[in-house]
Amino acid sequence: xxxxxxxxxxxxxxxxxxxxxxxxxxLLVGTGALHLILSLFLWNNRPEAVFNRYFSVTPEGxxxxxxxxxxFFLISIYAVSYLKERELQAENVFTGFMLLFLSTxxxxxxxxxxxxxxxxxxxTTLASAPLIYTHRSSASLEATWKYVLICSxxxxxxxxxxxxxxxxxxxxxxxxxxxxxxxxxxxxxLDPFWLKAGFIFILVGYGTKMGLAPMHTWLxxxxxxxPGPASALFSGVLLNCAYLGIFKTNKIMHAAGLGDFSGxxxxxxxxxxxxxxxxxxxxxNEYKRMLAYSSIENMGIIAFGTGIGGIGVYGxxxxxxxxxxxxxxxxxxxxxxxxxxxxxxxxxxxxLITLMPKTFLAFFAGFAGISGFPPFGIFIGELFIIxxxxxxxxxxxxxxxxLSLCVIFAGFANQVxxxxxxxxxxxxxxxxxxxxxxxxxxxxxxxLALCISIxxxxxxxxxxxxxAIGGGF
Amino acid sequence: xxxxxxxxxxxxxxxxxxxxxxxxxxxxLISVVGFQGIVVSLxxxxxGHDMTAGGIVFTLATLAIRGxxxxxxxxxxxxxxxxxxxxxxxxGYHASIICGLLLIVAATWISRQLNIPAIKDYTLLFPTxxxxxVTGMFLLMARRNAIAMVLGYxxxxxxxxxxxxxxxxRARHIVEFGILLDILAGVMIMAVILQNIKQTFDDVDTAHxxxxxx
Numbered sequence: 001x002x003x004x005x006x007x008x009x010x011x012x013x014x015x016x017x018x019x020x021x022x023x024x025x026x027l028l029v030g031t032g033a034l035h036l037i038l039s040l041f042l043w044n045n046r047p048e049a050v051f052n053r054y055f056s057v058t059p060e061g062x063x064x065x066x067x068x069x070x071x072f073f074l075i076s077i078y079a080v081s082y083l084k085e086r087e088l089q090a091e092n093v094f095t096g097f098m099l100l101f102l103s104t105x106x107x108x109x110x111x112x113x114x115x116x117x118x119x120x121x122x123x124t125t126l127a128s129a130p131l132i133y134t135h136r137s138s139a140s141l142e143a144t145w146k147y148v149l150i151c152s153x154x155x156x157x158x159x160x161x162x163x164x165x166x167x168x169x170x171x172x173x174x175x176x177x178x179x180x181x182x183x184x185x186x187x188x189x190l191d192p193f194w195l196k197a198g199f200i201f202i203l204v205g206y207g208t209k210m211g212l213a214p215m216h217t218w219l220x221x222x223x224x225x226x227p228g229p230a231s232a233l234f235s236g237v238l239l240n241c242a243y244l245g246i247f248k249t250n251k252i253m254h255a256a257g258l259g260d261f262s263g264x265x266x267x268x269x270x271x272x273x274x275x276x277x278x279x280x281x282x283x284x285n286e287y288k289r290m291l292a293y294s295s296i297e298n299m300g301i302i303a304f305g306t307g308i309g310g311i312g313v314y315g316x317x318x319x320x321x322x323x324x325x326x327x328x329x330x331x332x333x334x335x336x337x338x339x340x341x342x343x344x345x346x347x348x349x350x351x352l353i354t355l356m357p358k359t360f361l362a363f364f365a366g367f368a369g370i371s372g373f374p375p376f377g378i379f380i381g382e383l384f385i386i387x388x389x390x391x392x393x394x395x396x397x398x399x400x401x402x403l404s405l406c407v408i409f410a411g412f413a414n415q416v417x418x419x420x421x422x423x424x425x426x427x428x429x430x431x432x433x434x435x436x437x438x439x440x441x442x443x444x445x446x447x448l449a450l451c452i453s454i455x456x457x458x459x460x461x462x463x464x465x466x467x468a469i470g471g472g473f
Numbered sequence: 474x475x476x477x478x479x480x481x482x483x484x485x486x487x488x489x490x491x492x493x494x495x496x497x498x499x500x501x502l503i504s505v506v507g508f509q510g511i512v513v514s515l516x517x518x519x520x521g522h523d524m525t526a527g528g529i530v531f532t533l534a535t536l537a538i539r540g541x542x543x544x545x546x547x548x549x550x551x552x553x554x555x556x557x558x559x560x561x562x563x564x565g566y567h568a569s570i571i572c573g574l575l576l577i578v579a580a581t582w583i584s585r586q587l588n589i590p591a592i593k594d595y596t597l598l599f600p601t602x603x604x605x606x607v608t609g610m611f612l613l614m615a616r617r618n619a620i621a622m623v624l625g626y627x628x629x630x631x632x633x634x635x636x637x638x639x640x641x642x643r644a645r646h647i648v649e650f651g652i653l654l655d656i657l658a659g660v661m662i663m664a665v666i667l668q669n670i671k672q673t674f675d676d677v678d679t680a681h682x683x684x685x686x687x
Contacts, residue, residue: 115648145619149613149622149626152626153610153613153626153629156626156629156630156633159633159637159648160606160633160636160637163633163636163637163640163648167589167640170590170640171589171590
């Protein structure tokens with residue numbers, strides 16, 4: 001039953017390669033809707049998987065799955081309007097790989113077996129690489145090449161990490177299924193040295209995919225070259241999927257009593273990512289790359305919060321959910337800007353408020369949300385993380401954290417002001433149809449609603465997920 | 474007896490690492506990596522865990538894929554699209570070989586400090602695996618030619634395969650399966666991209682791929 005969640009989009013994806021264009025578009029939306037229904041069903045019933053050695057429903061997986069489903073549904077609606085505006089050379093390939101991408105990411109969220117999880121992450125790379133190459137330009141080719149090569153090396157590191165964890169089981173004489181949940185149960189008996197080594201390799205491996213500095217170099221290229229709906233998926237959910245691997249391994253570390261070790265490493269990698277984002281975002285001259293660096297920043301924030309523990313982990317999960325909602329809306333709006341101005345450079349845009357008022361509303365609100373203005377959830381998440389850092393007496397790190405956030409805000413705000421209010425002579429080639437703006441509005445309104453009152457079931461699931469890694473109030 | 478065999482095979486692997494660092498032309502590098510693939514796939518047959526019939530078949534299939542099919546397809550690809558044959562080093566050949574030797578020595582020294590029960594009889598196993606891993610990465614960074622980079626990546630995967638199939642009985646088949654999938658899919662997609670790089674830039678020198686920065 002659980003397996004349907006990734007088998008459905010898999011079948012739909014294969015079908016999409018052979019269907020005519022118009023049918024393919026509706027298949028995209030239809031599968032998105034069906035997937036959302038299936039996810040809600042999983043959320044409510046939490047059934048047992050048929051292959052329960054390999055798959056299971058976990059609270060952290062469910063959170064990611066629901067975000068993936070919800071985002072994909074809205075992005076698919078946007079994609080239909082987008083595809084009407086922008087003719088693609090091979091639209092079947094695009095819709096097909098979008099669906100396969102959905103399938104592989106759903107598989108990541110329900111995988112429990114270490115190797116199946118690894119295979120699923122590998123599959124996300126393969127399913128998403130053709131999406132980056134959609135426009136068939138030399139720059140997109142370069143971005144795809146970089147993406148496949150860097151992520152393959154990263155994935156190889158994660159495989160090595162997984163092997164080292166099995167080694168720590170052998171040395172500790174533990175006999176258990178090779179799944180995250182089973183290993184967490186017997187973590188106390190694992191050999192600590194090899195478990196630590198395994199954690200480091202897994203962190204570097206999945207961290208590459210998540211976009212943690214200094215392994216982030218593929219991310220800005222891939223995000224800026226992929227077409228709007230695909231970059232929204234990349235930033236909104238792919239990065240979370242990779243984070244899930246680190247999260248689950250961190251659970252093992254905590255169960256083995258090595259939580260302090262993993263915490264420090266996560267905090268250092270988190271801070272490095274935030275600092276890297278701060279240095280690059282200030283002098284960025286392309287808006288999609290700017291958004292990509294902001295994703296690196298947010299992944300850094302999430303890693304940092306996870307490392308702190310306690311209330312910080314709760315903040316990290318809040319940040320993760322809201323980052324997905326807001327950042328995907330921003331990438332969709334950026335897609336509109338690209339369609340409208342036909343240019344990636346910030347200096348060739350301007351006057352968004354008068355030229356494309358509806359997109360402006362979504363873009364500016366998204367900017368306010370992502371930089372942590374009070375009515376949106378990122379603000380609460382960051383506040384919790386800072387509180388957690390002070391409670392844990394990490395004053396110096398908290399100081400660097402706050403300072404970098406300020407720098408990033410300043411750089412980001414400067415560019416957004418240019419895009420929105422500068423004088424521009426550009427002629428806009430896009431009519432802002434409802435399908436091109438409403439998905440963004442819905443995403444932002446959801447983020448707002450979740451911030452005002454978070455449903456009990458969601459709150460409880462977050463608490464269930466993070467209690468195993470020392471999170472909670 | 475079998476310990477001696479394993480160490481002999483592993484010596485060949487280490488030699489192939491040094492050869493690959495000194496190779497200046499692609500066909501040579503491809504055959505060195507192909508040879509390495511065959512030799513590395515043979516090791517699990519000699520390391521003392523029990524071998525089922527299925528396991529042997531699987532090992533032979535791995536051998537065929539990484540030792541023959543992949544090198545052949547890369548070789549065919551470079552012949553068809555008429556790619557430049559030099560590997561275009563960033564670090565020179567002699568410097569590379571010295572680096573390779575130093576890396577092997579370092580790997581041996583480090584593995585002396587570690588104690589892994591499953592393979593403590595095989596003195597060269599862990600050093601070789603680690604050396605493959607690091608030298609593969611070195612090749613990836615020190616060559617500008619895209620195909621040489623893919624070969625570096627395959628070398629890295631060889632190292633992980635060697636480690637994964639020998640240090641832990643439990644992980645073995647899963648690792649074999651995983652790596653096979655990885656190599657097959659990864660290398661195939663890289664090959665497709667290479668074709669496109671060739672068409673777009675008329676060459677596979679990754680120096681062309683430098684326009685995206687920051």
